[in-house]
Amino acid sequence: MISVVIPSYNRRDCVLALLADVHAQEGADFEVIVVDDRSPDNSVEAIRAAFPQVTLLVNEKNGGPAVTRNRGIRAAKGDIIVGLDSDVTVPDRHVLANVQKRFNQHPNVTGLAFRLYKPDGKSEDTPRWWHPVPIDQYADKSFLTSYFSGTAYAFRREELIEAGMYPEILYMHYEEVELAFRILDKGGSILHCPELSVLHHANEVSRRSEVSVFYKPRNQLLVAVACLPGLKAVQYAVPRMAFQFLTACRRGHLKDFIRAMRSASQLIPRRLEKREPLRPETMKRIGALKQGLAP
Structure with missing residues (x-):
C-alpha cells in the first residue's frame, strides 16, 4: 500500500x-x-x-x-x-x-x-x-x-x-x-x-525571504559539518559562506547573515556529536552522478 x-x-x-x-x-x-x-x-x-x-x-x-x-x-x-x-x-x-x-x-x-x-x-x-x-x-x-x-x-x-x-x-x-x-x-x-x-x-x-537570508546559509554550514569528510566540508562550506556573505552585503541582509552564523554556531556542537561523514565510496558516487554517470 x-x-x-x-x-x-x-x-x-x-x-x-x-x-x-x-x-x-x-x-x-x-x-x-x-x-x-x-x-x-x-x-x-x-x-x-x-x-x-x-x-x-x-x-x-x-x-x-x-x-x-x-x-x-x-x-x-x-x-x-x-x-x-x-x-x-x-x-x-x-x-x-x-x-x-x-x-x-x-x-x-x-x-x-x-x-x-x-x-x-x-x-x-x-x-x-x-x-x-x-x-x-x-x-x-x-x-x-x-x-x-x-x-x-x-x-x-x-x-x-x-x-x-x-x-x-x-x-x-x-x-x-x-x-x-x-x-x-x-x-x-x-x-x-x-x-x-x-x-x-x-x-x-x-517564498519567504527568511529561507534565503537565514536558513540557507545556516543549513549549508550545518549539512557540511554533519555529513562531509574534513577537507570536503571545508571545500563545500567556505565558498558558499563567502558567496552568502557577499550577497548579504550587496542586498542589505548582513544582519540576517550574522544571525544565521550565530544560530549555526549554537547548533554545531549538536551536529558534531552525531557527525557521520559520508563514506569515500559515497563521495565517488556523488561525483559520478554529477557527470551524468550511473555508478
Whole structure:
C-alpha cells in the first residue's frame, strides 16, 4: 500500500485542492495522511469537513517541514511513502499507480524523484531543480541522481526510516539534501522519473525571504559539518559562506547573515556529536552522478 503524506501549514485552499486530486487517483491502494503544522487559518476544520476519511494529525507546536514530514512517515501504514507538499496539484490520475509500477520495475531503487512543473503544466520548475545534471538535457529523462525535492517524491518506507528521515534540526531548507546524502551512504539510490509529475504552485509561504537570508546559509554550514569528510566540508562550506556573505552585503541582509552564523554556531556542537561523514565510496558516487554517470 502507498501512504500519501502531506505536510500543511496555512494553506487551506491549496491542501483541499490537492486532496481532491489525490482522492481521484486510480489503480492504486493508498491511504492519505495530512500533518498540520499548527496552521493559524482554519485548515484543520476544513479538511475534517471535506475529507473525513483522511488521517489528520495536528502538531502541538509549529515544528517546520522536517518535523511535520517525519511525523507523517512514522504514522504511515504503507510500505511506500509518497510525499506531496500542499502547494502542488496532481492532474494525472495515475501517478500513484505509476509509482507502484516504477518500484516494481526497479526493486533495488530506494526513491523516486518527481518532475516538477510550474502551474502552466509546461514550464519546468527550474528553481527547484537541484539535480547534479543540466535541466535542459535531463528533465525529460530517467536518471540516477543525488537529490530529490521534498515538493514531490516517493520512497520505500523502511529505507527512508533507516536513513534517519529528515534532519529535524534544520527546521526547513536543505533537509532533502542531507537525507539524500544519507540514503546514498546506506547504499540506496534515487531515480528521477519524468512521467511522475506534479504542478507546483509555489505558495507564498514557501517564498519567504527568511529561507534565503537565514536558513540557507545556516543549513549549508550545518549539512557540511554533519555529513562531509574534513577537507570536503571545508571545500563545500567556505565558498558558499563567502558567496552568502557577499550577497548579504550587496542586498542589505548582513544582519540576517550574522544571525544565521550565530544560530549555526549554537547548533554545531549538536551536529558534531552525531557527525557521520559520508563514506569515500559515497563521495565517488556523488561525483559520478554529477557527470551524468550511473555508478
